[in-house]
Amino acid sequence: MNIFKRLLKIGQAEIHALVDRMEDPISLSEQGIRDMKKQLGDTVESAAKVRATIIRTENNIREKEQEAASLADKAKRALTKAQEGELSRTQAEQLASEALLTKKRCLEDTQDLKESLTEQTSKLDEVNKHIEVLKYNIAKWEKELTTLRAKQKVNEAASLANQQMANMDSxxxxxxxxxxxxxxxxxxxxxxxxxxxxxxxxxxxxxxxxxxxxxxxxxxxxxxx
Structure with missing residues (x-):
């Protein structure tokens, strides 16, 4: 009855005690499958939320990279204007320095976002693996349940026949x-x-x-x- 190990967060001794007291394995297996399906639904929802976060992070990274590229162009334009006499050298260098500083901060933010993206992607991989395990276990235990139901019918028929024979006075x-x-x-x-x-x-x-x-x-x- 490994079904309990993945469903019940209780001690091993309590699991064995529960199995020993079990009177209806069919109902218990059905409940276990329902619990796994609920857990699967919750995990799929969690995966969707993580994926949404990843998409937002990827968008933020692109925006920061575009902003950094724009600031680099701004610095170049300021220096170009100084060469063309539109700005003084001091003004041009001041504008270029401010643009480059903002660019540096954008790149730092981009790096932080990329590190966060790596963590989020790793988490999503773990969640997806958990989803696959749950799907596998649900399919496995649904087959086991079909077998248990068939065995139960056979056992009930045999038990009834044995009971009738036991009750018969030769x-x-x-x-x-x-x-x-x-x-x-x-x-x-x-x-x-x-x-x-x-x-x-x-x-x-x-x-x-x-x-x-x-x-x-x-x-x-x-x-x-």
Whole structure:
């Protein structure tokens, strides 16, 4: 019952005690699968949130890189204007320095964002692995549940048959069979008796007729009318 190890945050001894007290493994497995599916839903939602954070971070990195490139161009333009006489050298260098300082800070922010992105990506990989493990375990235990249900039906049928056999009194069964045998014998004897009676009933008139004929002949011989 490894199902508990991934669902219940309790001690190993308590897990074994729970298994020992388990009365309905089917219901318990169904509950475990429901818990895993809920955990899967929560994990998928967490993965979506992490992915959204990664997308925002990637957008921020691009914005910072674009801003840094723009500031570098700004510094170049300031120096170019000084060469062309549009700005004094002091003003140009001041503007260029400010642009380069801001650019430096943008690049520092970009680096921080990239480090954060690496952590977020690593976290997302872990969450995705957890999702795959949950999906695998759910599919595995759904198959196990199908097997458990089939075994339970077989066990229930066997248990019922054994119970019926255990409750059957062999002596009373033999007595019942003997009574059936005697009844069949009695019924057969009775049927034979009725058959003989029916046969005798049909033969009796013939015998009486013969006796009557013999009596008539005897009376003729004796001249008795």
């Amino acid at each position: 002596n009373s069964t033999l007595d019942m069979l003997q009574r059936v045998k005697r009844k069949v014998a009695n019924d057969q004897a009775l049927a034979e008796a009725y058959a003989e009676m029916a046969q005798n009933k049909h033969e009796l008139p013939d015998e009486q007729r013969a006796i009557q004929e013999e009596l008539t002949e005897l009376k003729k011989q004796m001249g008795i009318e």
